[in-house]
Amino acid sequence: MDLTSYVIDLARAAGTVDKRCLFAPATEMRVGRYGEREAAFHFVLEGECTVDLPGRTLHLGPGDAVLLPTSPPHTIRTAGPAPYRPSFETPGSTFDTVRSPSGEVGTDIFCGHFTMASGAGDLLLRSLPDPLVVSFGAANEAVRSLAALLRTEARSESSGSAAILNALCTALLALMLRHSGTPAPWTAVTDDRIAAALNAVLDDPGAQWTVDRLAESASMSRATFIRHFTRHTATPVATFITQLRMMIATDLLTDPSHTVASVAARVGYHSESAFTRTFQAATGQTPGRYRRTATVSRGTP
Structure with missing residues (x-):
């Protein structure tokens, strides 16, 4: 499994369509803050809109997507003469549809x-740019196919539509990471040697991965590897x-058959105390506390 797919799997990323917006010009919709470890996204299939964030406005067009790792309150607007008209919602079995009062449709989100x-x-959310904006463009075949599938399922809302839509959302996340164009640790790199x-490292995280050893795996000199690696991952x-x-x-700590010491060894730490310090610095919790919290949240006896 490639790195990006593996990280999405480790993070147990699950996508959900909340609303489909069919807007005429001069329409706005306010979006509240999402919960902890929930990252809002918007995917424009047709038309244009702005996303007003605290201190920043994003302009999105057809084939553009934005992911908000911290999901602050924000407003989506379509261009048109003021005053903006509030939208109205139609509840659905799978998701709600938000429309302009006029019924006219120029933007599909x-x-x-x-x-x-x-x-x-x-860790994944903290590592991403906030916001993460990706312009796929109209020529991206995979994204055109994804958009067509989203529209088909949105129209049908048939048995299984929720599961299909959620899977398509996860596919969108993978495509956003692949095409982000912004250096980040978990995006797919375009250099096969760095990949x-x-x-x-993914195959054997507990090995002693020195820069020299990584450079050798990439068939590069040490200096060339460091330069390429930093450019791709920042x-x-x-x-x-x-x-x-x-x-x-x-991930390993959620399995009660693994002790903290065995997990430490699996990821390259010969000292449990050194592992504990590093883990706490990264997550804000000790391994033991994380294990208890994760076990309760998953309902494990």
């Missing part, structure tokens, strides 16, 4: 959120390895 697990999900080195090598190890550790 899917709005929803991703829910992440504690630990790995927290090979990252996958080697993260120092040692920081990246620590982040990945801690994400893997959060």
